[in-house]
Every structure is written in C-alpha cells, then in structure tokens.
Amino acid sequence: MLAVVVRGGAVGLATPGRSWVGSRDDLAGVADRLVLWSAAGTPLLPHRPRQVWDLGAVHAVLFGGRRGDPAAVWNAVHDLPAPARSDDFSLFDSALSAVEPFSRAVRDDGSLHTDAWRFAPVQDLAALALVVQQRQEARLLALPDPRAAPTGPHLRLTTAWIESAASLLCAELEADGLPFDTVGGTALVAQLIRADDRDARDAPVLELFRGDDVDLRNPLSVRDALTRFGIDVPDTRSHRLEAYRAAHPVVDALLAWRKAERVATTYGYDWIAAHVSGGRLRGEWLSADGGAGRMTASAGLHSLPAELRPAIAADEGYVLVRADLGQVEPRVLAAVSGDRAFAAAAAQDDLYTPVATMLGVDRPTAKIAVLAAMYGQTSGAAGQALKQMDQAYPVALAFLRAAEESGRVGEDLRTHGGRLILTGGGGVGRYTRNAVVQGAAAELFKAWAAAVRNGLAGGRIVLCLHDELLLHVPVAEAGAAVGLLHSALTSTAGHWASGSGVRFVADIAVVQRWSEAKG
DNA sequence: TCGGTCACGTA
DNA sequence: CGTACGTGACCGAG
Numbered sequence: 038m039l040a041v042v043v044r045g046g047a048v049g050l051a052t053p054g055r056s057w058v059g060s061r062d063d064l065a066g067v068a069d070r071l072v073l074w075s076a077a078g079t080p081l082l083p084h085r086p087r088q089v090w091d092l093g094a095v096h097a098v099l100f101g102g103r104r105g106d107p108a109a110v111w112n113a114v115h116d117l118p119a120p121a122r123s124d125d126f127s128l129f130d131s132a133l134s135a136v137e138p139f140s141r142a143v144r145d146d147g148s149l150h151t152d153a154w155r156f157a158p159v160q161d162l163a164a165l166a167l168v169v170q171q172r173q174e175a176r177l178l179a180l181p182d183p184r185a186a187p188t189g190p191h192l193r194l195t196t197a198w199i200e201s202a203a204s205l206l207c208a209e210l211e212a213d214g215l216p217f218d219t220v221g222g223t224a225l226v227a228q229l230i231r232a233d234d235r236d237a238r239d240a241p242v243l244e245l246f247r248g249d250d251v252d253l254r255n256p257l258s259v260r261d262a263l264t265r266f267g268i269d270v271p272d273t274r275s276h277r278l279e280a281y282r283a284a285h286p287v288v289d290a291l292l293a294w295r296k297a298e299r300v301a302t303t304y305g306y307d308w309i310a311a312h313v314s315g316g317r318l319r320g321e322w323l324s325a326d327g328g329a330g331r332m333t334a335s336a337g338l339h340s341l342p343a344e345l346r347p348a349i350a351a352d353e354g355y356v357l358v359r360a361d362l363g364q365v366e367p368r369v370l371a372a373v374s375g376d377r378a379f380a381a382a383a384a385q386d387d388l389y390t391p392v393a394t395m396l397g398v399d400r401p402t403a404k405i406a407v408l409a410a411m412y413g414q415t416s417g418a419a420g421q422a423l424k425q426m427d428q429a430y431p432v433a434l435a436f437l438r439a440a441e442e443s444g445r446v447g448e449d450l451r452t453h454g455g456r457l458i459l460t461g462g463g464g465v466g467r468y469t470r471n472a473v474v475q476g477a478a479a480e481l482f483k484a485w486a487a488a489v490r491n492g493l494a495g496g497r498i499v500l501c502l503h504d505e506l507l508l509h510v511p512v513a514e515a516g517a518a519v520g521l522l523h524s525a526l527t528s529t530a531g532h533w534a535s536g537s538g539v540r541f542v543a544d545i546a547v548v549q550r551w552s553e554a555k556g
Numbered sequence: 557t558c559g560g561t562c563a564c565g566t567a
Numbered sequence: 568c569g570t571a572c573g574t575g576a577c578c579g580a581g
Contacts, residue, residue: 254576256562274563299564303574326572331567333572340565340573361567405568412569471570475567503567503571 038090040072040166042159043079049159056164072170074107074154074162076205082212087491091201092166094324095173098193098200101449101457103327111149111165114172120151173197180455185375186536195532196454196480200324202487203332206498207322209490214317215338215349215499216357216509218550222348223309229344230301238301242294245287253294263287303337304345312336318349324483328468329476330456332483332501339502349507349551355496356515360522360545361505362482364388367407368541369478372534373453374436378429383539396425410434411474413441413467437470444469454480454533478504481541484533488525493518507551515547 040056041064042049050059061080068087073079075093093105100113109119142150142157142165154162177193184192232238239253251262259273266285270277275295281288312318320336333339341349351357362368364387370376371383382391393403406422410433414423427434443450447463450473458472486506490498494517496510510518522545530541546553 252577255578257578272562295564299575302576303565320573328571331571335573337565337574339567342565408568414568468570475570505567 038070038072038167038170039067040163040170041067041079042074042162042166044154044159044162047159049161049163051160051163051167053167056160058158058160072166073201074110074166075105076201076208079208081205082209085209086205088198089201089205090170090197091204091324092169092173094200094204095177095197097325097330098196098454098456099173099176101327101459106151107154107162107165108149108151111143111169114169114176115147117146117148120148177455180451183373183453184535184537188535189532192453192533193455195484196456199454199480199484199487200330200456202490203324203483206486206490206501207324207332209497210322210334210499210501211319213497213499214319215507216352216355217313217316217318218348218350219309219313219316221350222313222345223306225345225348226300226305226309230297230305232297235301238294238297242287242290245290253291253298259291300342300345304342308337316352325456325479329458329472329479330452331475331479331503334501338500343552346552347550349500351509351549354512355509356512356547356549357499357551358508358510358515358518358522358545358547359505359551360508360543362485362526363542363544365478365481365504365541366411366474368539369453369481370411370433370437370474372537372539373473373477374433375537376430376432376436377538379433380538385540386542392429395429396422398422398425410437411471413437413470436473440473441466441470444472452476452480456480481529481533484529485526488529489521492521492525519545519547 038052040051043061048059048061048063050057050063064081064084068084071086071089073089073091076089076091092110096105096110096113097103104119112119142153142161144150149165174194174197177197178191180193182192230238242253243251246262252258256273260270263270263273266287268281268284268288275292278288278292282292312320318336318338320334320338323333325331326333349357367388368383371379378395382388382395385391389400389403389407392407393400396403396406398406402422406426409423410426414420440450444460445463445466447460449460450458450469452458452473454477456476458469458476460469482501482504486498486501489506489508493508493510495514496508496518498506499509500507506522508518522543526541526543530539
C-alpha cells in the first residue's frame with residue numbers, strides 16, 4: 038500500500054512506517070494499491086493506475102451519506118462525530134500552498150482538523166491516509182459476507198476496491214468526455230427547437246389558445262386555459278394530457294411545444310457551448326449518489342433525450358461499443374435474496390418466461406408482478422399477482438418485506454455489497470425496498486465497469502448509465518472489446534453473486550452513433 | 557436571492 | 568409500476 042497526497046505542486050507519500058515528500062514522477066511507476074483521500078482530487082489521469090483505495094468512496098459505503106472530506110472520513114473511523122462542513126471545502130485546492138510545518142493535523146481529542154488537508158504537511162496527510170485505510174478495512178471485514186458460497190476475498194473488501202475504481206473512473210470520465218459530433222449535434226438542436234427565438238416558438242401554440250392570456254411556462258395558467266376547452270385535469274403533465282390529444286388540437290400543439298422548449302432550454306445552443314469543446318461532451322461525475330449508490334452525472338448526461346443521441350458519435354477510425362445488462366434488477370434480487378426458485382428463473386436468457394410458467398400467467402403479467410413486487414405496488418391491479426409471487430418466491434418476497442420494514446421503522450440497512458442505507462428516522466419503506474435492489478445493481482454494474490476498464494487494451498469507457506456501458510474504441514479493437522464485456526460480466530457475476538446460480542446477460546452492439554439500434 | 561413546486565428526460 | 572437523479576422555469580417569501 039502506498040498513500041499519495043497531491044496538493045498543488047507538492048506530493049506526499051507514505052508506506053507503513055515511513056512518509057516522505059516526493060514528486061509527481063513518483064506517481065508514474067505505481068499502478069496498484071494506491072491509497073488516496075479522493076481520486077477526484079488526485080491528478081492520476083496520465084498514469085491510469087489499475088487499482089486505488091479511495092477513502093472517501095469507502096467512507097460512503099461504511100457510513101452512508103455524501104460526506105467525503107478528510108475530516109469526516111478520519112473522524113468516522115475513530116468513532117468521532119463529523120465536523121461541521123467547511124464552507125469552502127475543496128479537497129486539493131492548488132491555490133492554497135502555505136504549509137505550517139509545526140501544525141498538528143490531529144487534535145488532542147483524536148479528531149482531524151477540518152482544514153487539515155490545507156495546512157498539514159503532505160507527507161503527514163499521506164501517513165494519516167494509511168491509518169484510515171487500515172481502520173476502514175478492519176470495519177469492512179467485521180461485516181458478514183452475504184454470499185451463498187463465498188469465493189475469493191471478502192465481498193465487502195471487494196466492494197471497497199470496486200467503489201474506489203468507480204471513483205477513479207469518474208475522474209477519467211470527466212476528463213475524457215463523450216465523443217460529440219459538434220456540427221451534427223448543432224444541426225440536430227436547430228431541427229428540434231425549430232424556431233430560434235422564444236416568441237416564434239410560442240406563437241403557433243398561443244394562436245390555438247385563441248388569444249387567451251396564457252403563460253405556456255406556468256402550469257397553473259395552462260391548466261386554466263385548458264379548462265376553457267372543456268379539458269379538466271389535476272395537473273398538466275404530458276402523460277396525463279396524452280389522453281386528450283384527440284379532444285382538441287391545442288393539446289397536441291402544447292405537447293410538441295413542450296418537447297421543443299425542453300431542448301431549447303436544457304439541451305440547446307447554450308448547453309453545447311457550456312459542455313462541448315474539442316469534439317467532447319463533458320460533465321461532472323459522482324461515483325455514488327447519497328441514496329443507493331448509483332453513479333450520477335451533470336450536464337444532463339444521464340437524461341439526454343433519445344432524439345439527441347445521434348450526436349454522440351465515434352471519431353474517425355473508432356467505433357462505439359454499447360452494452361447493457363438485461364433484466365438486471367430482478368436478476369440482482371434473485372442473487373441477493375438467495376431465493377433458489379427465483380434464481381432458477383434468473384438462470385434463463387429471459388427471466389420472465391419461467392416466472393410466467395410458475396405463476397400460470399402470460400409473460401406481460403409476470404413482468405408486472407415482478408416489478409410490482411420489487412417496487413412496492415400501491416394500486417390494486419397487481420395485488421393478485423403479488424400474492425402469487427409470494428407463494429412462488431417466498432424468500433425473495435420476504436427479503437423485500439424486510440427491507441421495507443427497516444425503512445418503515447427507521448433501522449439503517451446494508452446492500453449486498455455492504456453500502457449503508459440511511460433511513461433518517463423511518464417512514465421510508467418504499468425507498469428502502471427499492472434501494473436494496475437498485476443499490477446492489479449499482480454495485481454489480483460498477484464491478485463490471487471496473488473489470489472492463491482494466492481489461493481494455495485500447496479505447497476508453499466514455500459513459501456509465503446505470504445498466505449501460507458505452508465504450509469508444511479503435512475499429513481494430515471492437516471485437517476484443519465485445520469479448521471483454523462478456524467475459525468481464527461472467528467473472529464479475531462469478532465472485533459478486535457466487536453460489537446464487539443467477540446468470541447475468543449483456544446486450545452488446547458495435548455502432549457509430551449512440552442512437553443506433555442494438556443487435 | 558432563496559427554497560418549493562411543477563415538469564420532464566433518463567435508468 | 569416504483570425509486571432515483573439533474574435541469575430549468577416560475578412562484579412566493581425574505
């Protein structure tokens with residue numbers, strides 16, 4: 038284990054029993070087992086290390102929440118309360134370089150100064166990082182390994198490496214960006230918003246409202262105006278207005294206007310100017326949200342409308358390889374709940390077919406039953422299906438009920454990988470019922486992504502989208518990338534869900550543009 | 557200038 | 568058939 042702290046031009050290093058001041062050249066040779074306070078603040082990009090231990094990422098697994106600053110991370114493993122968050126928190130601000138060599142980073146009560154990262158000598162921070170790593174590791178090993186037939190390292194230790202890898206990957210995703218066809222994308226935006234200025238966009242819709250003084254951007258105003266056409270709705274969400282398309286042409290016009298307005302305001306020319314440069318679309322990435330631990334991205338990367346996806350296009354001589362996990366959440370439920378019957382269904386290419394047979398219903402009904410079970414249905418329609426699910430797969434359903442009960446009474450719980458899900462006092466039953474599935478799926482996905490990252494000979498992961506990976510690789514590497522995606526999934530499932538019997542499948546396609554159909 | 561609400565895209 | 572995220576416009580309070 039080698040701890041590394043980079044602050045501005047200063048580099049601090051530590052191994053057990055020794056710490057020293059080094060230089061950035063020291064980063065070049067080390068590919069494995071780096072300990073970092075945060076991959077996000079460490080300029081490792083040129084070296085692409087294979088394996089890091091990100092203290093902030095592991096802290097989030099052990100203790101939940103969103104804090105990843107050194108003082109919170111240090112204090113937590115010493116059973117001390119988190120300090121108040123520093124307003125100007127910036128982990129490695131290069132502008133701050135004044136080091137006070139006689140300052141003590143650790144106070145007499147054992148807590149870390151909130152701004153120790155700023156004033157403490159970098160080699161001391163590196164030494165402290167190793168202390169935290171050891172304590173985090175001990176706490177992870179104290180958690181039970183939930184697998185039916187554990188193989189290899191303790192699952193919770195694996196989770197630490199995986200979450201760290203995701204954090205590192207996020208730093209790389211931020212820097213690398215998505216290949217973006219700027220000319221084509223700009224033309225696409227122009228076509229989608231049709232009119233350049235706001236009044237010209239509004240005019241045809243206002244016309245249909247026949248001069249009513251309606252504010253299209255004010256839902257209340259729109260609702261009132263629709264009432265005058267005999268359309269009485271509790272809100273004006275598009276899925277609700279969908280039913281009234283035939284009632285009056287104004288509904289159709291309004292919905293089309295909304296789509297154009299959406300692109301104009303969120304994904305228009307300003308968006309391209311702000312987030313695209315040099316043929317790359319970039320956003321900020323977080324390796325785990327505050328809830329179940331999914332990856333998040335800004336700049337709308339995770340909610341890019343399908344109509345704009347043709348703009349994500351491979352460079353000349355490159356292809357995009359898109360791969361998504363099939364039916365991942367029910368398969369994850371089968372694996373983490375230990376339900377042998379459900380796992381048998383999840384051993385098939387299509388999980389819903391054997392479920393349908395088991396329940397004695399058609400496939401669409403089986404799908405609704407499974408989803409209703411996982412997400413805590415509220416409407417009565419799925420009630421019968423749920424009862425059948427409970428009879429067919431009692432272990433899986435009991436697992437879900439237990440998660441829901443934890444949330445209801447305010448008892449924190451952990452995902453399969455060991456991430457703490459905070460219930461904040463209770464009353465969050467549906468949330469926790471979903472979080473144990475969604476969160477575990479996020480862990481499987483990250484494990485897959487990490488394996489792919491380290492296995493890629495050429496090219497890069499350029500997008501992670503919950504159950505989908507997008508790779509940008511040289512044409513000659515496409516075949517190898519497809520093979521890697523499959524083999525990485527097999528090996529990942531082998532250790533993450535070992536003994537479960539669940540099969541995980543990926544749908545993979547080699548394309549020029551993200552929008553292109555799979556298969 | 558803020559937090560809340562509505563709305564909508566993605567998984 | 569629910570959960571979650573980020574984004575933006577508008578509203579009312581301060």
